[in-house]
Amino acid sequence: MKFTIVGAGSSYTPELLDEMIVRRESLPIDELVLYDIDSHRLEVMEGFCKRYSAKRDFPIKIRSTTDIDDALYGAAFVDTQIRVGGNKQRVKDEKIPLKYGLIGQETTGAGGMMKAFRTIPVMLDVARHMEKSSPDGWLINYTNPAGLVTEAVKRYTNANIAGFCSGGIFPKMWAKRSMGIDYNRVQYDYVGLNHLNFISHITIDGRPVTEKEFETLAETNDDVGADIQKLLGCLTSPYLQYYYKTGQRVEELKAKSQTRGEYVQDLEKIVFAGYADENNADIPKELYKRGGGGYSEVAMNFVNAVYNNVDTEMVVNVQNKGAVPFLPDDGVVEINCLVNKRGMAPIHKSYIPAPCWGLISEVKNYEMLAVEAAVEGNVTKMKQALLAHPLVREYSVVEKLVPDLLEGSKEFLPQFFK
Structure with a gap:
């Protein structure tokens, strides 16, 4: 099976390789193609990935290319993780809105919109190449803002796309971290848009969580805070902090000596020095300060569900198709889906917490425009x-x-x- 990574110069690429190694018995990936427009980062990443796989006795062909058709041709799965303009542009997305007293953030608000404007044309080009070079393959999109990118690809191309964010497994992570509960014991209804989600009907081993367990989970999501989540009656995406604590967050962002983008720029210098070290075959520990943990696990859960036709419930960015009754059918939502070889089937939401309707509708209106x-x-x-x-x-x-x-x-x- 051929697996391609578009944007393979990303510091996250080795985490995908690691997940392939973990699943080597169930996923026969024998060719990994790394594609990027940055030839230097690509060369560094190819060298590191070859050392990493060799140390772990993983017999896979790894090669790099700057030819998009070569990268995509015949690929069963294509993971996209691009950042048009790099972190230099991210810093502008953060700083310009702050000048006007607005949230400066890379995936939401005015900054998130600019990231979408730079990214969507490039992603549409990738999708159109997929239509020619691998019409039966799947695009697994992690490029932010994931909801807008997925909506653009669905509206303007015929490429197969599944839009993901590691936020879909955050409640499982919170349960594991705070109560030591394994992921597969925790289920929930997850509804909303990418980075604008609300989690309700939470169960452990099929029983509703107790009030104390809910409070423990809410306290673990401390970016938003337990009091707000208790008032809403549901857990939320950490990104809801920007909506429910707007003034406070603007002042905090203004007071920081660095934006998050500037911090990441400095961190990536250290991470890539580790990748470039020809004596190193381990992921630099600094990567785990980068954020975004869990995405490789989610991506490979999707590959496993589709390739092995295993019915799997996952949170995916998909066209609504009536799952959320008050949103347009062709608008992309981030919700629970049943995933298997046929693709993703959205699970209809019979209950959506009442305090969430208005905000979801407003932001969906923004996204479509x-x-x-x-x-x-x-x-x-x-x-x-x-x-x-x-x-x-x-x-x-x-x-x-x-x-x-x-x-x-x-x-x-x-x-x-x-």
Whole structure:
């Protein structure tokens, strides 16, 4: 089986390889193709991955290429983890909104929109190459903002895509960390959008969690806080901190000496020095300060479910198709799905916590407008999307913010500067 990683210069690539090694008995992946536009990072990553697999006696052919058709041709699965403009652009996404008193963050609000604008055209190009080179293959997307990227690919191409975020297994992680409970003992209803999720009907071994167990889980998700989650009556994505603690988070971000992007830039220098060391065949410990843990496990759960036709319940970004009654059928949502060789079947949500309806609807409205703006290079729709977003909304701010955002990403936005 051929497995391709698009954006293989990412520091996360070895975690995918490690998960392949763990599952070597059930997933016969015999060729790993690394693709990236950065030839230096690609060379470093190819060398490290070969040393890593050799040390663990994993007989797999590993090669790199800068030819997208070569990378995709005949691939059964293609993992996408790209960052258009690198962390340099991420820092701009964080800093420009802060100038206007807004949340500066890479996946939500104004900053998240700019990441989507740079990323969607590139991902559509990858998807169209998939249509030609591997029409039966699956795109496993981890590129943020995952919901908007998945929606764009579904609306504008015929490529098979499954959009993922490790957030789908966070409640299992919290239960493991706080109560020592194995993942497979914990189930829940998960509904919303990427980085805007609400988790209810939580059970352990099939029984509802007790009030004390719920509080323990809520306390573990300390970015949002137990009091807010108890008030809502459900757990939430950590990213809800930006919606429920907006003013506090803006002030905290302004006060920091570095943005998260600047921190990651410094950290990646250390991580890549470790990857480049020809005497090293182990993942640098600094990688685990990078964030994003769990994504390789989720990706390979999907591969296993599809390749081996094993019915598996997973949280996936998919078209709604009536699963969330108050959202458009063609809009992408992040919800529980049944996954097997046929693909993903969304599980209809009979209950959605009442305090969550409005926020989900508002942000979905923003997302659909933002996708259209990204594809069309449409400034009017860009402004409409920002007006719809609850973290922006104010007209006078939007009028000043938009030119600043576009100028900051001009190099990567040819659709807006025709």
